[in-house]
Amino acid sequence: MITNTQKAHLALLGANIIYGANFLIAKGIMPDKMGPSALVLLRIIGASFMFWFIKQFVKEKVDTKDFKLLIVCGLLGISTNMLLFFHGLSLTSPIDASIIMTTTPVIVLVLSVFLLKEKITTNKYIGIIIGAIGAFLLVWFGKNSGGTSSFLGNLFVFLNACSYGLYLILVKPLMLKYKAITVISWVFLFGFIFVFPFGINDLLNTNFDAFTTNTYIAIAFVIIGTTFLTYLFNVYALNYVSASVNGSFIYLQPVLSFIMVSIYAFVLGHEEYAQDINLIKILSCFMVIIGVYMISKKSPLTPKEAKFMSVKKV
Numbered sequence: 001m002i003t004n005t006q007k008a009h010l011a012l013l014g015a016n017i018i019y020g021a022n023f024l025i026a027k028g029i030m031p032d033k034m035g036p037s038a039l040v041l042l043r044i045i046g047a048s049f050m051f052w053f054i055k056q057f058v059k060e061k062v063d064t065k066d067f068k069l070l071i072v073c074g075l076l077g078i079s080t081n082m083l084l085f086f087h088g089l090s091l092t093s094p095i096d097a098s099i100i101m102t103t104t105p106v107i108v109l110v111l112s113v114f115l116l117k118e119k120i121t122t123n124k125y126i127g128i129i130i131g132a133i134g135a136f137l138l139v140w141f142g143k144n145s146g147g148t149s150s151f152l153g154n155l156f157v158f159l160n161a162c163s164y165g166l167y168l169i170l171v172k173p174l175m176l177k178y179k180a181i182t183v184i185s186w187v188f189l190f191g192f193i194f195v196f197p198f199g200i201n202d203l204l205n206t207n208f209d210a211f212t213t214n215t216y217i218a219i220a221f222v223i224i225g226t227t228f229l230t231y232l233f234n235v236y237a238l239n240y241v242s243a244s245v246n247g248s249f250i251y252l253q254p255v256l257s258f259i260m261v262s263i264y265a266f267v268l269g270h271e272e273y274a275q276d277i278n279l280i281k282i283l284s285c286f287m288v289i290i291g292v293y294m295i296s297k298k299s300p301l302t303p304k305e306a307k308f309m310s311v312k313k314v
Contacts, residue, residue: 008240012249015233020256022226023094024264027148029218030090034206039222040082041192041199046223048188055185060178062186069174070186077167078191083198084160092153095277098257099138099285100157102250105292106131107165115169124295131291138284180235250292254285 002010030036062070089097106128112118120128139154174183262277 004240008237011233011237012241013252015230015237016249016252017256018221018225018230018233020098020253021260022222023089023098023253023257024260025218026086026222026226027089027094029215030086033211033215034219035202036086036090037083037195037199038202038206039219040079040086041195041203042219043082043223043227044078044188044192044195047227048185048192050224050228051181051185051188054181058179058181060182062178062182066174066177067186069170070183071190073167073171073174073183074187074190074192075194076163077171077187079194079198080163081160081167082191083195084156084163088153088156088158088160090153092150092157093148093261095254095257095261095281096138096149096154097157098254099281099288100135100154101161102254102288102292103131103135103158104161104165104168105250106135106288106295107162108168109295111165111169120295127291127294129291130294131288134284134287134291137280137287184231254289258285 026039030039085097085101109118109120109124110128113120135158139151139158171183171187258277265277
């Protein structure tokens with residue numbers, strides 16, 4: 001019989017498979033079927049509706065003084081974050097994007113040193129350097145790489161990780177004060193307000209007549225799977241495993257992306273992805289993973305931080 005701990009690991013595995021698949025699936029509909037800004041707007045609308053539906057069963061009032069911070073978190077954690085990510089992904093390789101996104105814990109630590117004056121150990125300094133070199137190689141190599149890699153796309157994804165890292169620092173006091181669903185619901189609402197001016201024209205100009213069944217399935221996957229289901233999976237898992245175990249599953253995302261892109265390129269015959277796998281990317285991936293491991297080994301995420309990080313890795 002499967003134990004609760006085993007079910008929790010399966011939930012985390014499922015969440016990270018969804019995260020890994022999102023890089024390839026979302027890119028598959030941008031920009032030919034839908035522009036990045038339109039897809040972001042649809043994702044935020046759909047996710048906001050689902051989170052606010054759950055919020056109706058959680059009666060919790062937010063202090064007026066906290067709305068300013070919620071607005072800033074909506075700007076950084078939702079609108080800026082998602083617009084940069086999806087525009088970046090539309091320009092670059094799913095593998096590049098998945099590796100760069102694993103630098104988020106490194107960015108959080110660096111920002112914590114400057115903004116919160118946190119002290120870090122020698123091992124963490126080394127981890128920051130190794131992870132940063134790996135990310136730099138990947139971003140810079142994008143301009144000369146074959147396949148679907150792109151310097152500008154990689155830069156957008158990296159800036160997205162920076163925006164999300166800053167958001168995680170700013171949202172921490174809110175996560176400690178309120179329930180996760182309360183914070184998430186308000187942050188998505190304010191994120192919608194900021195994204196609407198950028199996405200509405202893109203959405204209105206979308207040629208829905210050109211959509212196939214697969215297109216609608218892909219959009220539903222991005223809206224329901226990548227945001228809503230992964231949130232539920234992670235929240236369930238945190239009832240039975242530690243936040244550090246939850247955080248460690250981030251290492252799976254670039255691995256899963258490598259596997260999925262390989263199948264897409266070499267099994268399904270999409271030759272444009274064949275050059276996305278090379279020695280520099282593998283080396284960059286290992287350097288980022290080693291860097292993240294070194295900085296997170298003795299400072300795991302708190303349960304509330306992990307709950308929110310589970311909502312958006314992408």
